[in-house]
Amino acid sequence: MPSLVEIRGVTKVYRTGSAQRTVEVHALRGVDVDIAAGEFVAIMGPSGSGKSTLMHIVGLLDTPSDGSYRLAETEVAGLTEKQLALVRNRRIGFVFQAFFLLPRETALRNVELPLVYRGLSPADRRQRATAALEAVGLADRMTHLPNELSGGQKQRVAIARALVQEPDILLADEPTGNLDTRASDEVLALFDALHVDGKTIILVTHEPDVGARARRIIHMRDGSVE
Amino acid sequence: MNLFENIRIALEALWGNRLRSFLALLGIVIGVFAVTALVSLGEMATAGITQNLESVTSRTVYVEPNYHSGFDVKRLDDDDVRALSRLPVDILPEVMLNGEYEKKPGDRSSITLIGTPGNAPATDHTIKLASGRYFTVSEANAGAATAILNDRAVTEIFGTHDPLGKRIKLVYTGGIRCEVIVIGTTEPLPMSFGASPAEVMLPTPFLWRTHPDAHLGKYEFFVLRLHGDADIKAVQASAERLLATRHSKDSLQFFNAESLKSALGNITIILQILLGAIASLSLLVGGIGIMNIMLVSVTERTREIGLRKALGATSEQIRAQFLIEAVVLTLLGGVFGVLLAAGVLWLVSVTVPFMHVFRLNPTTVILALSVSAFVGLFFGVWPAARAAKLDPIESLRYE
Ligand SMILES: Nc1ncnc2c1ncn2[C@@H]1O[C@H](COP(=O)(O)OP(=O)(O)OP(=O)(O)O)[C@@H](O)[C@H]1O
Ligand SMILES: [Mg+2]
Numbered sequence: 188m189p190s191l192v193e194i195r196g197v198t199k200v201y202r203t204g205s206a207q208r209t210v211e212v213h214a215l216r217g218v219d220v221d222i223a224a225g226e227f228v229a230i231m232g233p234s235g236s237g238k239s240t241l242m243h244i245v246g247l248l249d250t251p252s253d254g255s256y257r258l259a260e261t262e263v264a265g266l267t268e269k270q271l272a273l274v275r276n277r278r279i280g281f282v283f284q285a286f287f288l289l290p291r292e293t294a295l296r297n298v299e300l301p302l303v304y305r306g307l308s309p310a311d312r313r314q315r316a317t318a319a320l321e322a323v324g325l326a327d328r329m330t331h332l333p334n335e336l337s338g339g340q341k342q343r344v345a346i347a348r349a350l351v352q353e354p355d356i357l358l359a360d361e362p363t364g365n366l367d368t369r370a371s372d373e374v375l376a377l378f379d380a381l382h383v384d385g386k387t388i389i390l391v392t393h394e395p396d397v398g399a400r401a402r403r404i405i406h407m408r409d410g411s412v413e
Numbered sequence: 414m415n416l417f418e419n420i421r422i423a424l425e426a427l428w429g430n431r432l433r434s435f436l437a438l439l440g441i442v443i444g445v446f447a448v449t450a451l452v453s454l455g456e457m458a459t460a461g462i463t464q465n466l467e468s469v470t471s472r473t474v475y476v477e478p479n480y481h482s483g484f485d486v487k488r489l490d491d492d493d494v495r496a497l498s499r500l501p502v503d504i505l506p507e508v509m510l511n512g513e514y515e516k517k518p519g520d521r522s523s524i525t526l527i528g529t530p531g532n533a534p535a536t537d538h539t540i541k542l543a544s545g546r547y548f549t550v551s552e553a554n555a556g557a558a559t560a561i562l563n564d565r566a567v568t569e570i571f572g573t574h575d576p577l578g579k580r581i582k583l584v585y586t587g588g589i590r591c592e593v594i595v596i597g598t599t600e601p602l603p604m605s606f607g608a609s610p611a612e613v614m615l616p617t618p619f620l621w622r623t624h625p626d627a628h629l630g631k632y633e634f635f636v637l638r639l640h641g642d643a644d645i646k647a648v649q650a651s652a653e654r655l656l657a658t659r660h661s662k663d664s665l666q667f668f669n670a671e672s673l674k675s676a677l678g679n680i681t682i683i684l685q686i687l688l689g690a691i692a693s694l695s696l697l698v699g700g701i702g703i704m705n706i707m708l709v710s711v712t713e714r715t716r717e718i719g720l721r722k723a724l725g726a727t728s729e730q731i732r733a734q735f736l737i738e739a740v741v742l743t744l745l746g747g748v749f750g751v752l753l754a755a756g757v758l759w760l761v762s763v764t765v766p767f768m769h770v771f772r773l774n775p776t777t778v779i780l781a782l783s784v785s786a787f788v789g790l791f792f793g794v795w796p797a798a799r800a801a802k803l804d805p806i807e808s809l810r811y812e
Binding site: 352 | 418721726728805
C-alpha cells in the first residue's frame with residue numbers, strides 16, 4: 188500500500204542576517220518520512236529540532252530546499268501556487284498551537300471559512316459548519332466570538348474548522364500547548380475519536396503523555412529523524 | 414468566493430475598525446461632497462436665477478439706441494411706437510435721465526429719473542406696487558408732478574418713514590428745481606439684492622417739460638411685453654425689421670432674457686470645471702489616504718492573510734478581498750459625500766431665496782460615485798498586491 192505522505196531527503200535551509208554576513212540555519216537535514224493513510228503519528232523532539240518546519244512542509248505551507256515530497260502519489264514541487272491552494276483547501280486540515288481564529292467572526296463563521304474558498308453556497312456552508320461544531324461538542328457556542336470562548340473551546344473550534352474540510356490529513360502543531368490538563372484531554376479525546384473514524388493525524392508535541400496517544404512516534408533531533 | 418461574500422468580509426473588517434475607517438474615508442467624503450455640492454449648487458443658482466429672470470423678463474424684449482454708434486444718436490419716438498403697433502406686444506416707451514434730490518438745503522444726492530406712461534404696471538409686470546398707487550394715464554398725459562419711488566429710493570430718502578404724500582425736491586443740471594409728490598412705492602426687483610440704484614418714476618411729459626436734458630417726444634428705450642404665447646425670437650426679428658426702415662443699421666440694440674441665460678450658462682460651465690479640478694485634487698489626496706490605511710491594514714492583518722492562505726485562499730482571492738475592501742471603503746466615502754451634499758443642498762434650497770430649486774444632478778452623483786470607486790480600485794492595487802504575495806507561513810509567524 189503506497190504512503191499518503193512520502194518524504195525523501197528533504198532539507199530546509201533558512202538564510203538570515205545581512206547581505207555581507209548570511210547565517211545559514213539547517214532546520215531539516217535530509218529527512219525521510221512515510222505516513223500511511225489512517226495513521227495517527229506523533230512527532231516529538233526538543234525545541235528547535237525542526238518539528239514545525241517539517242509539519243509546514245507536509246501541510247504545503249512551506250517548500251523544501253531540497254528533496255522530494257509526494258502527497259497521495261503526487262510530487263508537490265511541480266504544483267503551481269493555485270494548485271497548492273486547492274490542495275490545502277481540499278486535503279489538509281491544520282490545527283495550530285495559537286488557534287488562529289478570526290477575532291471578529293463567530294465560531295460558526297470561523298468554521299465556515301475554508302468552505303468559503305471552496306465556493307459552497309452559504310446554506311451548504313452553514314449546515315456543514317454546524318455539523319462540525321456539533322461533532323466537537325460546541326453546538327451551544329456557535330454564535331460566540333473567539334474572545335468569548337475558553338482556550339479549550341477555541342481549540343475545538345479550530346479542530347471543527349479543520350474537520351469541516353474533510354481533509355485527507357489532519358495536521359496539529361502542539362494543539363494542547365496552550366491548554367491546561369482538562370482542556371488538553373478534551374482535545375485529545377477528539378483526536379482519538381477521529382483516528383477511530385479512520386482519519387490520518389499528524390500531531391507535534393513536547394509532552395510524552397500526549398505523544399503516547401499516537402500509534403507511532405517520530406523522534407526528531409537537530410533537523411533529522413532519529 | 415463571490416463578490417457578495419467579499420463585500421461582506423470588507424464591511425466586517427471596516428466595521429471592526431470603524432473609527433479608523435471613518436477617518437480614512439473623510440478625504441473621499443469631503444472630495445465627493447465638494448464636487449456634488451458645488452456643481453449642484455452652481456446649477457441651483459443658475460436655475461434659481463434663470464427662473465427669476467424668466468418671471469421678470471423672459472417675455473420681454475428691450476430696445477434702445479446704441480449709444481456707441483456715433484455722436485448723433487437717433488432716439489426712439491412715437492412713430493417708432495406706431496411702427497411696432499401691429500406686433501403682439503404691449504409697448505412701454507421710457508425716458509431715463511440723471512438728476513439729484515435735496516434732502517436738506519445744500520445736501521444733494523444723485524438719483525435716476527425714469528419717465529413712464531401712466532398705469533405702467535399694467536404693461537410692465539416687473540413693476541409691482543408696494544404701497545400707494547401708480548399715476549394714471551390722464552395724470553401722466555397732463556405731466557402731473559407725481560412720483561413713484563423704488564425700494565432703494567425710499568430707504569435713501571425717507572429711511573423708515575412713510576413716504577406717501579411727502580414731497581421731494583428734485584434738482585436738475587443747471588440748478589433747475591422742482592417739487593414732486595410721492596404717491597406710490599414699488600417692490601424690489603427679484604434678483605436685485607438691493608443693488609439696483611435709487612429710482613424715481615415720473616410721468617414722461619413731466620420730464621420732457623421740466624428736465625433741461627430731456628428730448629421732447631423722444632424715448633431712451635422701449636420695453637416690449639409679449640402677448641400670450643408669441644414667439645420671442647420671431648417678435649424680436651419683426652421688431653428689428655420694422656424699425657430698420659426708420660433707423661440706420663446697428664443704431665438700435667435689442668435684448669431679451671435668452672441671451673442673458675446663455676451668458677449665465679457659460680459662467681456656470683467655467684465654474685463647474687474649476688470646481689471639478691479642485692475636487693479631483695481632494696480626491697487624489699483622499700486616495701493616498703486610502704492607500705496608506707490599506708497598507709496599514711494589510712500589515713496588521715498579516716496573520717489573517719496567512720491563515721486564509723493556509724485554509725486554501727489563492728493569491729487572487731486575497732488580492733480581490735483587499736481590492737474590494739478598498740473600493741467598498743471609497744464607495745462608502747462617496748455615498749456619505751453625496752448624502753452630505755444632498756443634505757446641505759436641501760438646506761440651501763429652503764433657506765436661500767434665489768436657490769429655491771433643489772437640484773441634485775444625477776450625472777454628478779453617478780460620476781462622483783464612479784470616481785470614488787475608481788479611486789479605491791487605483792489606490793487599492795498596491796496594498797492588495799502586497800497582501801496577495803505574502804508567504805503563508807511567514808505571515809502566520811508574524812508578530
Ligand atoms: N523563518 C525562519 N528563519 C530562520 N530560521 C528559522 C525560521 N523558522 C525556523 N527557523 C529555525 O529552524 C529551526 C527549526 O525550527 P522549528 O520551528 O521547526 O522547531 P520546532 O521543533 O518546531 O521547535 P519548537 O518545539 O520550539 O516549536 C530552529 O532552529 C529555528 O530557529
Ligand atoms: Mg514548533
